[in-house]
Amino acid sequence: MIPPRLPPDPPNSGRLHPDRWIRILPEGVYVEPGGFYVDPVRPVERAVITHGHSDHARPGHDKVLATPGTLAIMRERLGEGAGAGRQPLAYGETIRIGDVTVRLVPAGHVLGSAQVVIEHGGSRIVLSGDYKRTHDRTCAPFEPVPCDVFVTEATFGLPVFRHPPDLGEIAKLLHSLRVFPERSHVVGVYALGKCQRLITLLRAAGYDRPVYLHGALMPICDLYRAQGVELGELRPATVAAKEDLKGAVVLAPPSAIADRWARRLADPVTAMASGWMRVRQRARQRGVELPLVISDHADWDELVQTLDDVGAPEVWVTHGREEALVHHATGRGIRARALALVGFEEEGA
Numbered sequence: 001m002i003p004p005r006l007p008p009d010p011p012n013s014g015r016l017h018p019d020r021w022i023r024i025l026p027e028g029v030y031v032e033p034g035g036f037y038v039d040p041v042r043p044v045e046r047a048v049i050t051h052g053h054s055d056h057a058r059p060g061h062d063k064v065l066a067t068p069g070t071l072a073i074m075r076e077r078l079g080e081g082a083g084a085g086r087q088p089l090a091y092g093e094t095i096r097i098g099d100v101t102v103r104l105v106p107a108g109h110v111l112g113s114a115q116v117v118i119e120h121g122g123s124r125i126v127l128s129g130d131y132k133r134t135h136d137r138t139c140a141p142f143e144p145v146p147c148d149v150f151v152t153e154a155t156f157g158l159p160v161f162r163h164p165p166d167l168g169e170i171a172k173l174l175h176s177l178r179v180f181p182e183r184s185h186v187v188g189v190y191a192l193g194k195c196q197r198l199i200t201l202l203r204a205a206g207y208d209r210p211v212y213l214h215g216a217l218m219p220i221c222d223l224y225r226a227q228g229v230e231l232g233e234l235r236p237a238t239v240a241a242k243e244d245l246k247g248a249v250v251l252a253p254p255s256a257i258a259d260r261w262a263r264r265l266a267d268p269v270t271a272m273a274s275g276w277m278r279v280r281q282r283a284r285q286r287g288v289e290l291p292l293v294i295s296d297h298a299d300w301d302e303l304v305q306t307l308d309d310v311g312a313p314e315v316w317v318t319h320g321r322e323e324a325l326v327h328h329a330t331g332r333g334i335r336a337r338a339l340a341l342v343g344f345e346e347e348g349a
Helices: 068-082 166-179 194-204 215-226 260-264 280-285 300-310 322-331
Strands: 022-025 028-031 036-038 046-048 063-066 085-088 094-097 100-106 114-120 123-127 149-154 185-188 211-213 234-236 249-252 269-273 290-292 314-320 335-338
Touching: 063 068, 068 085, 068 215, 149 300, 149 322, 166 185, 166 194, 166 269, 166 290, 194 211, 194 215, 194 249, 211 215, 215 234, 215 249, 300 322, 314 322, 322 335
Parallel strands: 036 046, 046 063, 063 085, 123 149, 149 314, 185 249, 185 269, 211 234, 211 249, 269 290, 314 335
Antiparallel strands: 022 028, 028 036, 094 100, 100 114, 114 123
16 A cells, blocks of 8 residues: 655745755756755856765866865865865855855765755755765764755665674774784775775774875875874885785775785785675675675665654655665655766765
8 A cells, every 4th residue: 555645835835845946957956046056967157065075076166165174175186176166164054045045064974074954935955965874983973954855865775785883894804814914904995985984993993003005095094184083004005015014904996906006915815895795796796805894875774764863754865776765765654756866876886
């Protein structure tokens, strides 16, 4: 039996529903009364950016609004392409753009990541960007905001995806180090977010030895340090002697693990930190000996919990496993639909 959908706002409610002023265009989500896009996939005149990952923070926009952390990441990664005009907006500050008010609140995804809270015509819509609910020492925690429409990602939007405790995954890595003290342990991580989070998890578990990094990972680690995130001693793996890398943790981009670069390592144990390591076939395809299920995206339980926490009567699902979350929300009497935006990648793509 299909449950009834919630009724729309009555004509005399004085509320202007977001579907009257939010448009889905080829460039992305367009806030018409504000004249800006959120995370546009093509260069636009005005953009609000949720976080610094390359599928959300594209080059070539004229004016960019984001948190100071995200702007710093964009400058590091994009240089002059980070935007001709860049305006920082701290968490919790509210500004007016055109006929709407805009506020950024933490998303808990990576350093500087934010949800975009937009109000217009008596209604409030929250665009989550990418987010997670798990504690992360490298970024501000997710903050639920009650709203009329919640726009959510669903990268891991299937009930099979339930991420294990991250310190338990780190314990697997530390156990392997004890069992194979003569082997390097090279872990595939993404330069922004996953690398720094893995380091802080190692430190929290008591690992105080130097962590060796592929050269591509060092600039963002330096940026995190400049933003006040403590990472401990880091050393470049490229110039390290092979003997020094025995029994060491070496972090590298996933592509480098299968490259000639990895030949400098001492009989490496190959690991990968990703939510997709829950899928054994993906681990086998990548030749991963030690899969670590550590994700910077919400799992199924976190997605469902977030729907409860924001209390929105309507949910739009932007990318990922859209159908399952739409079905779940509809079954609970929440109006739900998939936006089917293009240009956003799943974790690890």
